[in-house]
Amino acid sequence: MSIRTPLPPGSDPLPDAGSFGPVSDPKAVSEALEAWFRVAARRLPWRDPRSGYRALVSEVMLQQTQVSRVIEAFERFIARFPGPAVLAAAPEPDVLAAWQGLGYYRRARLLHAAARAIVERHGGEVPASAAELEALPGIGRYTAAAIASIVHGERVPLVDGNVTRVLCRLADAPGRMGDPATERWAWRQAGSLVQACAAPGVTNEALMELGATVCVPGTPDCARCPVAHACAARAAGRQGEVPLPKRPARRRTLRWAVLVDAGADGVLLERRPERGLWASMMQPPTVEGSEHDDPAALARTRCERFDAVGSFVHVTSHRDVEFCVFRARAPVSGAPGREAPVRVAQGMLGAHALSNAAWRALEVAGVGVRTPRAARPARRAGPNASTDS
Numbered sequence: 001m002s003i004r005t006p007l008p009p010g011s012d013p014l015p016d017a018g019s020f021g022p023v024s025d026p027k028a029v030s031e032a033l034e035a036w037f038r039v040a041a042r043r044l045p046w047r048d049p050r051s052g053y054r055a056l057v058s059e060v061m062l063q064q065t066q067v068s069r070v071i072e073a074f075e076r077f078i079a080r081f082p083g084p085a086v087l088a089a090a091p092e093p094d095v096l097a098a099w100q101g102l103g104y105y106r107r108a109r110l111l112h113a114a115a116r117a118i119v120e121r122h123g124g125e126v127p128a129s130a131a132e133l134e135a136l137p138g139i140g141r142y143t144a145a146a147i148a149s150i151v152h153g154e155r156v157p158l159v160d161g162n163v164t165r166v167l168c169r170l171a172d173a174p175g176r177m178g179d180p181a182t183e184r185w186a187w188r189q190a191g192s193l194v195q196a197c198a199a200p201g202v203t204n205e206a207l208m209e210l211g212a213t214v215c216v217p218g219t220p221d222c223a224r225c226p227v228a229h230a231c232a233a234r235a236a237g238r239q240g241e242v243p244l245p246k247r248p249a250r251r252r253t254l255r256w257a258v259l260v261d262a263g264a265d266g267v268l269l270e271r272r273p274e275r276g277l278w279a280s281m282m283q284p285p286t287v288e289g290s291e292h293d294d295p296a297a298l299a300r301t302r303c304e305r306f307d308a309v310g311s312f313v314h315v316t317s318h319r320d321v322e323f324c325v326f327r328a329r330a331p332v333s334g335a336p337g338r339e340a341p342v343r344v345a346q347g348m349l350g351a352h353a354l355s356n357a358a359w360r361a362l363e364v365a366g367v368g369v370r371t372p373r374a375a376r377p378a379r380r381a382g383p384n385a386s387t388d389s
C-alpha cells in the first residue's frame, strides 16, 4: 500500500483525468460494500479492539508492508509499547529494535515523534479528528482519514493504492497508478462515496479490504465481489487492464563491502549515519560504493586482510544494493568522521536495531544469527535477491 499525496487546493478541474467518468450510484455501492465488509472482513488484531492508538500503529506499519508481516510485528509492538505515553518515553533504539522486520525505519522514527506530540499536545490521547491527526509528525491525509473515519466515524474519504484500483475499475477509468491526476480523481470519487454512505469508516475500510482481498492487481476475483454488478470495467471486460500499472522508477545499483569481524569477544558493529537509508541503525562495518567499484578495493579502505565469503542483492524501493561480504582477518578501522565501532556479544545482537540486510550479511559470513522473522537461507555463491528493507 502506498500513501497518496494530498489534494492540493484549487486542483479542480482535473487536468488529465477530466475525461474519467464518476463511480455511478455511490449510495448503492457504499451500501453493498458496507454489508459485505460486516460479514467478510478479515479478523486482524488492530480491528479488535479498536482504538486510535492501535489504528495509528497499524496504519503506519501497513504503509508499504504486507498484512501478514504486520500482524506479528503489531502484537509485539503493542505488547512493548501499549500506549502513546510509553512509546513517547522509550529511547529511540528500543523503538527501532521493535520495528525490525518492517523496514522503512524512518516511519518508526516519525511514529515515535507522533507519540511525543500526542503526549505534549493532546494529554496522551490520540486525537479524534482528521485535522488534528494530520498535524502530527509523519501523519498524512490518508492515515489521518483512516483513523478518524474507522475509529471515530468522521465523514472523510481516504485513498491508497488498493482504493485507487477499486475506484478505477468501478468507473472503468483508465488511470495510471501513481499519476497525480489519477490520484486526484480517486480522492474525488472516494469523497462522493463517503458523502453518500451510512458509515464512513466501514465504507472506507471496505474499499481497502476489497482492494486487498478481491479486487486485486492483475486478475480480480469478480465472483466474490459485492459490487461486481456495479463495476463498469467488468461490464466492458476491462477489469484486468484497468488501471494501468505504475511507471517504473529509474533504479540505481550500488555495491557495498561488508566487513564481518566476529570472534569470541563478539561481533564488531557500527552505527549508520543519522540520515538516509537505515538511518542510525547498527551494521557490521560497511563501505559504500557504486556499481563501478571493486568490492575488495572498498573493503581495503578499512581492513588489510579479509576473505570474500559471498554476496547478495538487496532490493529497496529505489535501488538495488549488492552486498559483498568479507570475513575480516585483521583489525577493521572506524569510518572517518563517525562513531567508533563497538563489539557486541553474539547473544546480544537481537537487542540492537539491525536492518534485514545487515542480518543477512552476518548470516552469509557464517555468524550464527538468524533474522528476527522467519529465517531464510542465504546463498553463498553469486548474488541473489531479497526485497525487504
Ligand code: ADE
Pocket (backbone or CB within 6 Å): 001, 059, 062, 146, 205, 208, 209, 212
Ligand atoms: N490497509 C491499510 N489499512 C487497512 C485497513 N484498515 N483495512 C484493510 N486494508 C488496509
